[in-house]
Structures are given as C-alpha cells and as structure tokens.
Amino acid sequence: MQVKVFLRKSTPVFDRVYTYLVPSNLEDTISPGVRVLFPFGSGDKLSEGFVFSILDQTEEVQDKALKTIEAVIDPQAVLTLSQLKLVSQMKLRYGCTYGMAAELMFPRGTKLKMAEDVVLTDRGKSDLPADFLEHFKEEDSIPLDDLSLAGFSRKEVFAWENLGYLNVQTKINRGLKAQSVEFCRLLDENQAKTCLNEQALGSIQQELAVTYLLEEGEVPVMDLLQACDINRTSLRTLQKKGFLEFFRLPLAQVQAMEEDPDREELLPQNLTEVSADMLTPGQKEALATIEKGVEEGKARPEYLLFGITGSGKTEVYMRLAKAALDRGETCIILVPEISLTPQMTAQFEKCFSKDVMVIHSRLTPRERYNRWERILLGQAKIVVGPRSAIFSPLENLGLIIIDEEQEDTYKSDLMPRYDARTIARLRQLNEGPILVLGSATPSVESYVRTMEHKSTLLTLKDRPGKATLPQTELIDLRRYWNPDTDGLLSQPLLDAMRQTLDKDQQVLLFLNRRGFAASYVCESCGKSYECPHCSIGMTYHKKRNRLVCHYCGHMESLHKTCPHCGEEAMRLVGVGTEKLEALCRQYFPDARVVRMDQDRTMGKNAHAKLLKSFREDPRSILIGTQMVAKGHDFPDLTLAAVVLADQMLGRNDIRAAEKAFQLMTQAGGRAGRKDLAGRFFIQAFDIDHYAVRAASKQDYQAFLEDELAFRKALHYLPFSARALLVISGEDEAETRKSAGAIYRVLAAKPGVSILKPAKSPIYKLRGRYRWQILLRAPAQGGTRLLSGLWQQLSLHKWGKTVTLTCTLDPA
16 A cells, blocks of 8 residues: 655654655555644655555556655544645645645644664674763663764664664554643742833733733633733743742633633623524525525525624624525535624524634643644534634534624734635635625625625525614814814813713724824934834833733833933823823822733733623723724714825725724714614714715715725735735844845746835834745736745755745735
C-alpha cells in the first residue's frame, strides 16, 4: 500500500504531498485524515503529518527508494474527507502551507513531543568507536539530539542501527495528559499596588496584567492573556521581576470555580416560546422560501437574511436549526464574539441542550480538545462559536448560519488570512448545506451577491409586537457645538437625556474611541506626540495619568516640552469614552453611569457585571465603544446617541463609510425595542454625508446606492479583486529595498494593476518598518490570479528580517 502525506510543519519550499509506503502491520489503521509519523529529509528525522490520500494499485509509484510510514498516531482519522479537500482549496487560495490550513481544523495542544534515545547493543559496546562510546559511560541511553550536537550525524547513527550496533527508540508524547489548568497569582499585592501607583512597571501590558490580578486574584493564564490582550512574554517578565508565580489546579476543581452568579445576566431575559402564528409576515416568508429550496432537492442556495434591528432574525435561525436536526443534519452557527452575543448563544443552549457544543477562546487546551473530539465522534449536532467554528468536523452538514455577517472579526489577521464567509461558501460547495448570512447592515459585497443572483435576498422589515424603529434627529455640531463639553454633549442631546432619565428610562451613548484625550499635540509646531515604537499618536488615559499606545502598549508620562521644537506648548486634544463618562457624571450626578469599553471589560465576566449594573437602575446611562452598539436588548432603553459620527468617517479605509453606517445603524437599533417608543440622535459636523443621512433614516438602500457609485468610480470592491502586500522588517533600509525588489517582480506580470510601494499608514509598528503594495485585478477571476502571484512571492526570502504578508480581498 502507498499513501500521499503532507507535513504538519513545513516551509513553503517543502510543502507538497509525498508518497510513502505503508508496512503491512499498519495497513488496517491507515485512512485519509489519519495522523502519522514518517522519516523525512536527508537525516530521516521522524516528522508528523497527515495522510492526504491512499493510492490504488494503478497509481502506485514504482520507486525502490520510497520511505516507509513509521507509526500511526491516533486510533481514527482526525481530518474528515471534506476537511482534506478544504485544506487543498485554502492552500491554493491563500498561499498557505497544507499544515497551516490543517492546524485550523485540529485543536491546539495536540502537538507531538518526540524523544529519540540511543541504546547500545552488546555488539555495539565492543565494536563502535571509542569517542562515541565515551558518551555512554554514565548513561545507558543518550538522546539522539545530544549525540548530534557532539558531532555524530543522524545518518551515521541510523547506519550503525542498521548494522545492529544500537537501537534508536522513539518515545511519543501526544500531549494533553495533565487534567489541570495553568493559573497565576501575585506574590505580594502591596508591592504590586505600590508599583502601579508609582508607575514603575515597564509597559501597559504589564500594568494591565497586574491590575487584572489585583481585581480577580488567582486566575487561569488563558483568561489573563485574553482579557488583557497580552502575550506570555509580559507574564514571564513579571515572573522574573518577582511579581507573580505560576501554578496548576485540577480541571475538576476549576470547573467548579467557573460557576458565576452574574452569568444569568447573559442569559435570555423573559424568554417565551414563539408560536407559528406569532411570527411576523417577513419571518414566515423567509422560512417558507428556504423550506422550498430544501424540498426542491437541488444544490442548496445561499441566502442573505436582511432584517432591521430587533426584527427577529434569531427566531428564524432557531427554526432553521430545528428543521435541519429533524432532517438528521448538523449545523454550524457563527457569531462575531461569544461575549458580544451572549443572549443568542444562551438561547441555543437552552433550546437544544445536549445537541449544542459552544466553542470559545476561554476554553483550556484540554476542554478544547474534548469538545473537538465529541464533535468528531458525532456527539454534537449544533456547533456555536466564533470564526474558528467554521472548521468544525461535523458530518452531514445541513446548515451554516453566519450572524452579523458584516463583522470584521470573521476575518483572520494571522496566516492564512481567511474570511469565515469564504470558508463557509467553500464548505457549501463541497458538502451542500444551506448557507444563511444574517445582518441588519449587510456588507456591500454580500448584498451585491444578491443583485448578481449568487444569493437570495430575504427581508425582515418589521419588529415583532408593538416595537418600532426609533425616531431619529440629526444634530449639526456646527450650530450646536457646546464648548463646555468639548462638543460631546450638545444642548439638544443634554435636554433629551434629562427628559429620558426623568421618566426612569435608560440612555445609551456611543463613542468609538476609548481613553480621555485622543492626542497630545504641540500648539507651537502642531506635531503630536508619537509612540517611539509605532508611528502613531499616543492616547491619554486619565485614570492612569499616562500616555498609552493602543497598538504596542508603550506608556509614558506627560511631557511639558515638545520633542520636535523644544517649546513648552503641549496640549491634550480630542475625546474618548473616559472623558464622556466624566461629563455624564458631572451633568447627571443622580444617574448611574456605566462605561463599557476594552479598558473596563478585562475582568472575568466583566461584561455580565457591567450589564447587570446597567439593568438594575432605570435611571442609568451606558457609555461605550462598538461593544455596546450590537447584540443587546434593553426594554427600558429609549434614547440612543452617536455623539461624534465624523471621527468614524475620516479613517484611511475604503470601507470607512460602510463601517460608520453599520455602527450608527446598530447603535440606533438599541432604542425602543419593546413597547416604549425610542429616540436616536446622531451628532456630526458633516450631517450631509450620505452615510450619516442614510443611518438617520435606517435606509440601507439609500446608503448602498451612494456607496456603490463611489466605489465604481474608483474601481474599488466589488468592482475589482484586490490584494494588499505588506513588507515589514527591523531594518528600515533593508525593508525599503525589499519592497522595491518585490515591485519589480510584480511589474512584469500581465493582467494586474500594481501601485508603487508606499509607506503603510502606520509606517512603524512594534519596532518594525512597514511598506505596502496594492494589487488590483478584474473582478472575474481576479482573486485566483492574485492568489497565484502571492504563492510565487512566498517561496522567496526577501531579507534577513523581512517578512511578507498578503490580505486577499474579497477574502
């Protein structure tokens, strides 16, 4: 028997399928998708990989030099046939290795740890060279790696094994043995508080970690890393400084600790069963259209469920999932982030109980592996999770739902830079499930697919019951600028907030920028104070009284003297949620003010605690970034406001207007979702901008018409395919030279429009210099052409410290 295999870890140069022989004793355990060990390279070092396919006798290679599979690692295949096909498709599309694609479908923490020990035979003890035997004076076995370091090649050692002088024994540790969780804690809380007060810690990452540990006590390391958005290097630095220590607790003990009294806040509120006659006409029509598509038995189509905020998309999802289960099929439900869509996730858990498997980033490696294994064995019928859930090894897949499909969190910013929507379409092509993308503000690309008849549009125009869309008011800040609040709270908005709170009703204020002041600027020369590691201005955080870089975490105290001109003319300018919170406390001292942004949601279950605090007081104001604009349902919230719309429109992004429209529409949709009428304010200087006008009317069609005209004139998406190459390196001159070399290679390629290398908008990021090259190709077939160019570029090394990344768009 012969098989095709690929490496789990490989460079692009060696990334291909290889033919191997299978010994007769392993033939019964070999199948496509099985993990195997095989000798690879000139030294025949054992390497981990996957069986890609089994060759039949007509395909078998007549090559006496073929190497032989050494061992089968798992008792069953860990990649399904459909996943193996997806691996190949991702390699072609994203220019990644087979192993990179396979890693996305296989849980972390399952990497093999192999130890090769050399043991002498009686014959070897007498016949091998003395300098070799010298290493065995004190030990009966020696690690092969130690012998390699001593100058004995692997080839030489294995040759002696063939002669019977020694045995090379391979020990395999499959990992995940420990039924425990890694924790960390502070060694001295008083010391930690003192260092925080004296601002003696070296970076924002270390400060965030210490603050989190002071608030939470002993915490799982995975929770700490995720909550503070930091890496292990920061924790190791704190460990070396004597601030914290690591320890482990049994998994059973940790699971008992996980019970949280505030979790109820994230569960559906007053959940009642919706009968068929309670559905809106739009919900009934959407369900009937999809049911008809299933009954016709043809290739199941893609649907875009376009429903206004609060129109009952979740109810449609639930009924589609139930119908799929009744047909004996399985489902994948994608959500942008578990923490931002808790009610929908909990609703699926409640209604489908044992059939649901929820995946999220807070799972330990052991928990992640156990859930993956249960899915692989068919013990779960519905998988709910973020973008990684699209790779779940479900068989007989009948339904994929992508909620809030316009969200950027569905795009990976790590290699391979995939888009979960694209992977869903590939799985639909391969396996034939129904694909439903849901949104109140669909991405332009997804809506255009309905215009091109690649997808079917389903519309929900009404809210269930008596709920209606809020009444909208545009506030022109050129006329209503309030200098006492730095323009954040105009007089009309202040009056509306006071009226709302006097009725014991709630207010939501949306400002998509955290911190207190956005910039620290010199009034003399006009230059802002930039991070030394990133070419970006630093943000002032009043609570810390520090300037913070939101990209690398670098912190500094306020400097009176300008580093550019030497004048003492530095001034804080701009606004953020921290400043808005202070103003609300000043103007409404009797109201409860709750701020919800990245700085306030680091602690365990912090989302739930903040939401609980907000719900408990009818006279309350919720302030926050985009995490407050979507996924929440507050029956007493009747006033929502975007306090500064212009700052979302001025971003260096071709999707700036689209994202601004989506966020404004979503924020407005939080008001008046039940029986109480809602109001929605948008404050802006440019109230005539088409995105602002359309959001004020919740008019997606008006926005789409203007946005498509703008993109067509400039040949932007979806009227072209695009790839953005980013060339980064530690040495500025080397990085610039590499960008030029790559451009000259690309300039010779036909069918592609290539812009000359330019500095990235953030030229320096975390100490690395960055250049970019934009490539455009025709919409038809352009993505495949650009993907091919990227694969060619990825095979070359362009400099000692230079790395090259590519983002394909559409992804």
